[in-house]
Amino acid sequence: MSSTFPLPTISTINAVSSKPPSSSSTPTTTPFVDKISLFLDKSKSIHHILQIHAAILRNGLDQHPILNFKLQRSYTSLGRLDYSRSVFNTFDNPNVFFWTSIIHGGGDVVSARQLFDTMPEKSVVSLTTMITCYAKSGDVDRARVIFDDMDDRDVVCWNVMIDGYTQHGRPNEALELFRKMLSEKMKPNEVTVLSILSACGQLGAIESGRWMHSYIENNGIRLNVQVGTALIDMYCKSGSVEDAELMFDRIKNKDVVAWNSMIIGYAMHGFSQEALQLFSRMCALGFQPSDITFIGVLRACSHAGLVEKGRQFFISMKDEYKVEPKVEHYGCMVDLLGRAGLLDEAYDLVKSMKMDPDPVLCGTLLAACRLHGNIALGEHIAEFLVNKNLANSGTYILLSNIYAAAGNWEGVARMRTMMKDSGIQKEPGCSSIEVENKVHEFLVGDLKHPKSKDIYLMLKDLYRRLKEDGYTPQTNIVLHDIGELEKEQALGVHSEKLAIAFGLISTQPGTPIKIVKNLRVCTDCHTVTKLISKITGRKIVMRDRNRFHHFVDGSCSCGDYW
CATH class of the missing domain: 1.10.1240 (Methyltransferase, Methionine Synthase (B12-binding Domains); Chain A, domain 1)
Incomplete structure (x- = not known):
């Protein structure tokens, strides 16, 4: 033939x-x-x-x-x-294979369920297929009901359920299910490992990630390029670039995905020169950069304020490497130009795009307007997002910040009303810290933790020492027209401060503290964390929505540029 x-x-x-x-x-x-x-x-x-x-x-x-x-x-x-x-x-x-195939390709979860319910005989394969349908659609709770009702579960079924939790932002439940899997003597495979490492990375749970690494080494799971890359990603997201570097050096026959993971890891930690040097080394060895590679490179430039280098990379990715810029690349450039104060250039770049801007890109430009107090452009961008039905809670919060910084409380109130009328809820700030292989989560003003009393006593002592060191709360960022004392109290119970206080009372003196925040760290928390690192002698590593911050002896690795 x-x-x-x-x-x-x-x-x-x-x-x-x-x-x-x-x-x-x-x-x-x-x-x-x-x-x-x-x-x-x-x-x-x-x-x-x-x-x-x-x-x-x-x-x-x-x-x-x-x-x-x-x-x-x-x-x-x-x-x-x-x-x-x-x-x-x-x-x-x-037969069962026909049924399973038609359920898997049913088109939507409702159709799949209708077929599943009429199936005369249900096997592990067909049950797993239905779990997969629910998990892919994001309805992991219904997937879990079927999973729990199964009398006989194979490793594929466990993997589908664990991955469903991981892919839909429920990493804690993925880890809990993995522990249940081990307790029931079900042996994980490479697919399990990849999902669990991703869950550890989402949580920044380095202790659990290190345990998983040890499990891989001791249980005959092949440390191939996929598993090695997942370990790099986990270590980077959990705050240990050193461990990520060690793993990167161990991987034989690296592919472009492995190189990308390390470049992006350096970039998210603010190690911009290391990221750019690794990119040069990658190209010298004959690897063809992908669109993901350039996201890492442009982020590295953005986090270091390397405007001219960023411009050069953005041009070369298309002209030299034949990689067509996507909306994510434009977003990196808007972030780079916007944070450097080049708002007009950033706005012109957005207008020159062949594709429509998405809410993330517009939010990036809006954040630059907040940083530089450009109310006129901020209002214009917010109006565009509202008219296109692309506005989210971040849109209103950022514009509220702009108004609050200018003392325009009428504007702040108007944003709050618009959010309420649109039915948009503000995403609550949440910070997590891993202690003794358990992840503890805190919301703003949280009182639910068993050690809340001790946490607030520690906070009280910290604030006394901070004020002795010259700290002044940055009450101008509070989006409520209330008294100064109330603003100070509101700032004092931000979720990252609660997580740090818990870390201080739960770990040995001198031990680094690692925090994961779901939103961008505010300027007051950033200042406070720098001072805490100084007065306690602790290294504090914080991952927020944008990047990592390494606080040591009163300074931050971002150089206050984030």
């Missing part, structure tokens, strides 16, 4: 057998059946599949199990779920 796959036609298919089998006799395999089966495996065109389907019907093979299964699968893969369902409905005796 030639290497080029020939275009199938009815005539070429029929020509395979001079005497096609009758409808009363459908042997499992004949040269004719084998030929059609091969066409179904290789053809990626709906036109070709329709011709093959016609040949199957002409030759009385409409009840052939293998051909029908492959025909159904081909239609599903090409997005023709109506044809796939038709093949399924006209087959007399579908």
Whole structure:
């Protein structure tokens, strides 16, 4: 057979057998059946599949199990779920594999569930398929109901459920389920490991991540490039660039994904020169940078304020490396230009885009307006987002910040009213810290933690020492027209401050404290954390929505530029 796959036609298919089998006799395999089966495996065109389907019907093979299964699968893969369902409905005796295939390609979770409920016999495979449908749609709670009701679960089923939690921002539940998996003597595999490392990275749970690394080493799970890259990503997101570097150096036959993970890791920690040097080394070794590579490179430039280098990389990615800029690359450039105060250039760049700006990019430009107090441009961007139904809580909060900094409380009140009328809820600030392999989460003003009394006593002592050191609360960032004392009290119970206080009372003196914040750290918390690192002699590593901050002896690795 030639290497080029020939275009199938009815005539070429029929020509395979001079005497096609009758409808009363459908042997499992004949040269004719084998030929059609091969066409179904290789053809990626709906036109070709329709011709093959016609040949199957002409030759009385409409009840052939293998051909029908492959025909159904081909239609599903090409997005023709109506044809796939038709093949399924006209087959007399579908087995569990047919049912599972049609459920998996049902198109939406409602249709899949309807098929699942009519299935005469449910196997581990079909149950896992339904769990997959729910998990992919984001309804992990319903997926968990099916999972918990199963009498017999294989490793694939565990992996689907764990990955569902991980992919939909519920990493704590992924780790809890993994522990349950181990307690039930189910052996994890490489797929399990990749999901759990991702969950650890989301949480910044380095102790759990290190335990997972040890488990990999001691239980025969192959440390290939995929697992090694997942470890790099986990260590970077958990605050240990040193461990990430060690793993990067250990990986043999690195691919571009591994290089990207390390470059992005350096960038998110503000180690911009290291990121750019690694990029140069990567290119010198003959690797072709991808669009992800340039996101890391441009972020590195942004976090260091390297405006000219950023401009050069943005131009070269298309002209030299033939990588077409995406909205994420424009977002990096807007961040770089905006934080450098080049708001007009940033705005012109957005207007020059071939694609429509997304809420993240507009939010980045809006944040630059807040940083530099440009009310006029900020209002213009916010109006654009509202008119396009792209506004989120961040849109209103950023514009409120701009108004508050200018003392425009009427504007702040108007933003609050617009949020309420739009039904948009402000995303609550949440900070987490891992102590003894357990992740503790705090919201602003949180009183639910068992050690709340001790946490607030520690905060009280810290503030006494901070004020002795000259600290003045930055009450101008509080978005409420209230008295100074109330503003100080509101600032004093931000979630990251509670997490730091808990870390101080729960770990040994001199031990580094690592915090993960879901939002951008505010200027007051940034100032306070610098001072705490000085008066306690502790290194504090904080990951916020934008980047990492390493606080040591009163200074931050970001150089107050974030």
